[in-house]
Amino acid sequence: MSTRFKAKYNIKKGDTVVVIAGDDKDLKKPRKVLEVMVDEGRVIVEGVNIITKHTKPSAQNTKGGIVKKEAAINISNIMLWDAKAGAATKVKRTREAGKLVRVSKKSGEVIK
Numbered sequence: 001m002s003t004r005f006k007a008k009y010n011i012k013k014g015d016t017v018v019v020i021a022g023d024d025k026d027l028k029k030p031r032k033v034l035e036v037m038v039d040e041g042r043v044i045v046e047g048v049n050i051i052t053k054h055t056k057p058s059a060q061n062t063k064g065g066i067v068k069k070e071a072a073i074n075i076s077n078i079m080l081w082d083a084k085a086g087a088a089t090k091v092k093r094t095r096e097a098g099k100l101v102r103v104s105k106k107s108g109e110v111i112k
Contacts (some may be wrong), residue, residue: 031048
């Protein structure tokens with residue numbers, strides 16, 4: 001990504017999202033965002049893009065072996081989940097009481 005401008009995303013850690021593209025695409029299964037990497041434009045979503053990592057034995061992990069964990073996916077492949085509408089939704093930002101809040105375009109609800 002360019003270092004000239006910092007990208008602004010409507011997705012934060014802890015949000016509920018649906019995967020709209022890729023191998024784990026499921027428009028009806030909401031999942032939780034574990035981490036957002038703003039500089040790379042990628043997110044880690046719970047139960048999506050599972051990879052197997054081979055680890056050597058160490059002081060923390062005495063056994064070693066094969067570990068399954070989530071890998072990052074592009075932020076364009078997910079959409080915010082609107083619980084009231086029960087579907088994926090786009091987001092707009094509005095000011096309420098001097099604070100920027102995210103509002104669902106489908107139901108008009110403020111996203112916490």
